Amino acid sequence: MYQVKTFNAIAQSGLDAFTDNFQINSGEDPDAYLIRSVNLRDAEFPESLKTIVRAGAGVNNVPVHAATEHGIAVFNTPGSNANAVKELVLGLMIATSRNLFAANQYSNEHTEADVSQRTEKDKTKFNGTELYGKKLAVVGLGHVGSLVANAALELGMTVVGYDPLMSTDAAWNINNQVKRAASIRRAVKDADFVTVHVPKNDDTLSLISTKEIAAMKQGVVLFNYSRIGIANNKAVLKAVQDKKISQYCTDFGEPIIADQPNVTITPHIGGSTLEAESNGAVQGANTVMNYLESGDTTHAVNLPSMRIPFEAPFRLTMIHKNVPNMVGQIATHLADLGINIENMSNAARKDTAYTMIDVNTLSKADGDALVKELNEIPEIYRVRIIKHN
Numbered sequence: 001m002y003q004v005k006t007f008n009a010i011a012q013s014g015l016d017a018f019t020d021n022f023q024i025n026s027g028e029d030p031d032a033y034l035i036r037s038v039n040l041r042d043a044e045f046p047e048s049l050k051t052i053v054r055a056g057a058g059v060n061n062v063p064v065h066a067a068t069e070h071g072i073a074v075f076n077t078p079g080s081n082a083n084a085v086k087e088l089v090l091g092l093m094i095a096t097s098r099n100l101f102a103a104n105q106y107s108n109e110h111t112e113a114d115v116s117q118r119t120e121k122d123k124t125k126f127n128g129t130e131l132y133g134k135k136l137a138v139v140g141l142g143h144v145g146s147l148v149a150n151a152a153l154e155l156g157m158t159v160v161g162y163d164p165l166m167s168t169d170a171a172w173n174i175n176n177q178v179k180r181a182a183s184i185r186r187a188v189k190d191a192d193f194v195t196v197h198v199p200k201n202d203d204t205l206s207l208i209s210t211k212e213i214a215a216m217k218q219g220v221v222l223f224n225y226s227r228i229g230i231a232n233n234k235a236v237l238k239a240v241q242d243k244k245i246s247q248y249c250t251d252f253g254e255p256i257i258a259d260q261p262n263v264t265i266t267p268h269i270g271g272s273t274l275e276a277e278s279n280g281a282v283q284g285a286n287t288v289m290n291y292l293e294s295g296d297t298t299h300a301v302n303l304p305s306m307r308i309p310f311e312a313p314f315r316l317t318m319i320h321k322n323v324p325n326m327v328g329q330i331a332t333h334l335a336d337l338g339i340n341i342e343n344m345s346n347a348a349r350k351d352t353a354y355t356m357i358d359v360n361t362l363s364k365a366d367g368d369a370l371v372k373e374l375n376e377i378p379e380i381y382r383v384r385i386i387k388h389n
């Protein structure tokens, strides 16, 4: 039986998806962590831990490189909460265009029984604009960005996108009316709204800063529903104070932008809908089960994607460095023990490789010897033997 430890609020539907082969939050030696935004960057990993599955998109809370070196497969659940973020961003685009927050505040401050005369005069202060015919720039056209772009087209907006790393799968999902820009600055030029949907990494920190803001139109509305730091809040605040940015909406507060006029901060609720939480939890539970029971690495963020029908009685999986002669060494150890390979696959992702070997017979003694010998190869991070259920 496998042990799963959960962090954060994992939806019950996900916990219910686990079969009897999995125990949740009861063992001392977890095989899997199922997490959301918990910060594991400085965490020590127990030796038993084989996988970390992030129910959601961002994995910047996980030390992915260190996890790989501990032989831990890291996954996320792509797209599980993308619709939730799309709807929130679109809602805020409407809310900012129609001055809804200020209008609500006004109405709450003027609560006299008969305010009709006053409101008829004052309501002109809250005159808004429509999204129809306006231009939206979307930076990052993955699961969230593509949904935002397509929905904005449906609302009659012109949409321009920028994503130099777009996958072929993502490209299939984007309406061909979304115009493609060759740089962020070209994308944001003339846009009435700019929204950013990229992962947080060394390349995306301060992706939106002074120079990018300078390229934007006077009075632009900016959204950061990706991560703190992707829009540089210092530069953004200055632009808000200079009225270059008319409204800034973000899911990530920090003191510098707190209580500032024309800044709307939500408390990281982009993916916080019943539907998204359930999608992520169920997808996450299935990912944990598939990896532990078959070695399937679909949607791993630190390993190549590998999914092979598990038809033999035993499967060996190895996470190792992507260097020459690994497969040769592994095969030699099997041959030395007289173990015949039925099926073998190997693939690499940057510096890391993954090898799966299916065998028909493997005694307990041979299995133990094999794991011991393979673990002595310094380039191998983790060896597992999975017995077919």
Ligand SMILES: NC(=O)c1ccc[n+]([C@@H]2O[C@H](COP(=O)([O-])OP(=O)(O)OC[C@H]3O[C@@H](n4cnc5c(N)ncnc54)[C@H](O)[C@@H]3O)[C@@H](O)[C@H]2O)c1
Pocket (backbone or CB within 6 Å): 057, 058, 059, 078, 079, 081, 082, 085, 139, 140, 141, 142, 143, 144, 145, 162, 163, 164, 165, 166, 167, 170, 197, 198, 199, 200, 203, 204, 207, 225, 226, 227, 251, 268, 269, 270, 271, 272
């Ligand atoms: N606020 C929330 O609750 C919430 C919810 C979901 C996702 N997110 C954040 O949004 C991010 C995006 O989510 P997603 O599901 O769309 O992820 P995704 O991986 O499907 O898409 C990310 C896209 O960004 C592109 N990209 C990467 N670097 C880029 C760069 N420098 N310039 C332009 N494009 C770049 C990638 O090519 C990819 O297409 C997540 O990593 C997460 O940090 C936040």
Ligand SMILES: O=C(O)[C@H](O)COP(=O)(O)O
Pocket (backbone or CB within 6 Å): 036, 037, 038, 055, 056, 057, 058, 059, 081, 268, 270, 271, 272
């Ligand atoms: O990256 C994500 O999926 C979002 O930021 C949602 O995070 P959460 O699961 O902590 O709400």
